[in-house]
Amino acid sequence: MSNPYVPYPVKISKTLVETEDKQLKSFWLDFLDPAHAEAFAYTPGQFAELSVSGHGEIPIGIASSPTEGDTLLFTVNKVGSVSTQLHQMNQGETMGVRGPLGNSYPLAEMKGKDITIVAGGFAVTTLRSTVTWLLDPAHRGDYGDITFIYGARTPGLLLYEDQWRDWQKRDDINCHVTIDREVAGWDGMVGFVPTVCEQVAPKPDNAVALICGPPVMIRFTQPVFDKLGWRAEQIVMSLENRMKCGIGICGRCNVGPEYVCKDGPVFTKAQLERLPAEY
């Protein structure tokens, strides 16, 4: 009998403090057993429980794309006891990964459509996975125009600079990266994500939007999309809630009858409108 609670052992192969406030740190993880890498078959939008023995587990979105190989990337915000311990861990140390968990972005249903991706702050993680996956030569041809809008408060709080700088140079994705207020030395866009969305004005025809960010960004981005004529069925979001089991049993992450860990974390806005806002 396989045991869904036992994490796969992994080694930290690299770490990187991603932001100027040192709150976000990235971890590249390699499976100790190649068979586990094969068993861990994931799709963008899924998450995993990162296990630090002696401290516990935290559910974190997978930031790498399966098209990048077997190494997994997670970017972790330092907020509680497990994430604080994880931030103190270094290259070469052993930890665990349990998953992949949850559903994923509806990549199959998105085929043939234009895709707008909106990310705010560190909610960009699983969207980094998605963009990387979409831009892979094996997948890019299946999709229409891709627009990526990403904002953070300051340049120093933007994640994955190497990637989005690279995307800005490509002609098969429209990549808009913005910061809230002007900062000396910043050569990119300035303005809040909702404002940039208004300027970019993605068209709703035959299109899907993936929107992830802090509640305040969602609150002000929503009306922009409504005004542009987007329907709730076309807007896809990803939820976070406190979790333990990760497989739809332990009872804490549910939003109405739906378990964020198992039925989610990805829901359309239309689905969420029929559920209590317990997230």
Place this chain on the structure above:
Amino acid sequence: MSDKILTKDSAASFLAGLGGERDLFAPALAEGKLAWAPLEPGREPLWEFSNTQMSPKEFFFPQTECMMRFTNQQDGEQGMIMRPEPELARERVLVNMRPCDAKAFGVLDLIFCQDEVTDDPYWRDKREKSLIIALACNDPCPTCFCTSMNCGPHSEAGADVLLTDLGGKLLVRGVTDKGEAAIAELPEAVPEDIAAAASAKEKAEAAITTSVEMDQVKAREVMELYEAPHWDQVQESCLNCGTCTFCCPTCHCFDIQDETQGAAGRRVRNWDYCMSWLFTQHGSGHNPRGAKKDRVRQRFMHKFKYIPVKRGGEIGCVGCGRCVQLCPVNIDVREVVRNMNA
């Protein structure tokens, strides 16, 4: 399904025969309280009782359970790597479980073992290694409302064998293959015994005086039930103490925690409860069920709407009435369901 007969005189030796390689357990009186305890082979179990104060869910879902162990040091080949706990070493026979409790574990099977992804090995192992011999209720309590909850005083669901007390003897019904195998050697019941058990069932069902309707709860959308005004009243008296969740046979929320002592480490799961503020609190401090009302509502919505929606109409309540008896502020789940259904 076969009906056999067992005299109470020979019950002790029959159960001892089922024991052998298996451990026997049955409800027993200890210090004035009825609780599940080991049944020594050769001893006769209690036949006359209402039900144990705590449900027997502990047998399948212990209050604290070690899930895995690890060596708490980074150096060394096996350091920090989680190893699952061994499975249950011996099988068990649970004698005289009330039908409501047996039914509850049938409902929990649907939650712990949903599909390929969600297949809880700890739950499954203990379920597969247990034989449940249920004892039908001939004398229900005033707090019982099982007949309103897809269950009943003589319900067979979730049991392997159902016993019906006919005075000096018991009608023994094999419900599952496992149950049939256990009772194969017993003599066949005669039609009069079967008729007597059927009449005891009818009498017991008639003795359940409270009933609650669920038709509107079933028909209404989640949000209509969620936004109903009566939650404001229920939450006022609730203390969020969690007593109802701990005594409940279907409450199954749990927490997972790590413990270390020197180089020894383990990951355990503990009963948790949705009445706790910390249960849903995010690392950021945000709490999606931050108010007492949110948590009280969650418990009832989970049992009477969310589980039915997700599990083909099964209800997360079997009407055992324990929470009605034990709630320190007298919240009556039957009243809450009536309000939901009103």
